[in-house]
Amino acid sequence: MKFTIFTPTYNRKELLKKLYVSLQNQTFKDFEWLIVDDGSNDGTNELVKDFLKEKKLDIKYFFKENGGKQRAYNFALEKAQGELFICLDSDDEYKNYGLEIILKYLKKYENNKNLAGMGYLSTYPNGKIIGSAFPKDELIATQFEVYNKYGVTGDKGLVFFTKIIKKFPFPVFDGEKFITEAVVYNRICRNYKMLYVNEKIEVKDYQKDGLTAKYNNLLLKNPKGQALYHNEINFEKLSFKQRFLNNAVYYKFCRFSNYSCLKSFKECNSKLFFVLGSFLGFIMWLKDKKNF
Structure with missing residues (x-):
């Protein structure tokens, strides 16, 4: 299997329908959709049962006690069977050609054994790039360099080789349900680089009650x-x-x-x-x- 697409979800039943359609429309079909339900009580489990009945995607669904995205992420890494690992939140989508484009670039750089994965542009639903583009159409650098050396801003989509990201689970602390993903990305970049391309692949529809909307308070908690x-x-x-x-x-x-x-x-x-x-x-x- 080529891809594991991991979606952590918590009371995002309506958003999952949109993502479900997006994944069905992918031009590259060899992937599993690994949904980790972080304790939802909005009927998410019933919705996923309907997805499973349709048999349109290879879906693995897991329900666990609410523990935050980092624990769901670690759980998904243990279960992932794809060669490449993508985290797509419930309010994200991929362009129809997204997986195909990722494979095209990774094939081009397959001899570079120092790559942990690839980054690409994210857009708002209206097509506008979130933040700024990369300084080159194809750039090899670390995640830290991209933001701190090259001055790139805004969220970007990421895909990792599963065998590499499995080495870097999220740290967890008792009583805490969040840690910035940059902790893991920075640990990776002390050992590997990433390929960054100016391709619009990911679409983000930020929710008013999502992590981004209340980020400062989230950090303080x-x-x-x-x-x-x-x-x-x-x-x-x-x-x-x-x-x-x-x-x-x-x-x-x-x-x-x-x-x-x-x-x-x-x-x-x-x-x-x-x-x-x-x-x-x-x-x-x-x-x-x-x-x-």
């Missing part, structure tokens, strides 16, 4: 994962200003995590900048604590 993210950013090549601000934010999320100052300092991967950024981080913490 899940500070341990965010502290980990900023601590690991210290492994990247940063300017003085970037490293200073990053460790100020790391300090802030450590405070929200109720970590002691000693623990935060000992675990920090840039101790000098932890000290330098701690006062600004304290101010950030006070401000967010008041607003939050």
Whole structure:
């Protein structure tokens, strides 16, 4: 099997119908649709039963207790059987030729064993690119470089070789149900590069009650994962200003995590900048604590 298309879903019954049609329209058909239902109570299970009866797609459906996207993602990685792994949220779609285009480019670069996968453009439903395009039509770089060296902005679609991404499960913390996907992507980019192409493949229809809409509060509710993210950013090549601000934010999320100052300092991967950024981080913490 060539692709595993993984969809984590939580009370998104109506959106799944649209994605279901999108996947049926793919010009390349060799894929499984792995749906991980993260505790929905809106009748999602009944809808998927109807999908299964139609026998139009190879669907694997799993229901689990609500634990957040990162746990659903790890679960999907354990179950995935495709050579390539794609996460398509319930409010995402693919252009009809999406999988075919992905294969065309990966075939072109099949001899490059340092690639973990490929990134491509995402658009709004009206066709407008989300954020900016890549600086070259075909670019080999890391995910961190794309955003921090080349200045690319906005969400992008991603596909990974399953055997590679299985090596990088999401960290999970008791009491937290979210961690930015960038934690995993940054870990991958310390070992591999990605191919980025200026092809419009993914369509995103952001929901008002989705993760993007309430992102700041989401981070504050899940500070341990965010502290980990900023601590690991210290492994990247940063300017003085970037490293200073990053460790100020790391300090802030450590405070929200109720970590002691000693623990935060000992675990920090840039101790000098932890000290330098701690006062600004304290101010950030006070401000967010008041607003939050």
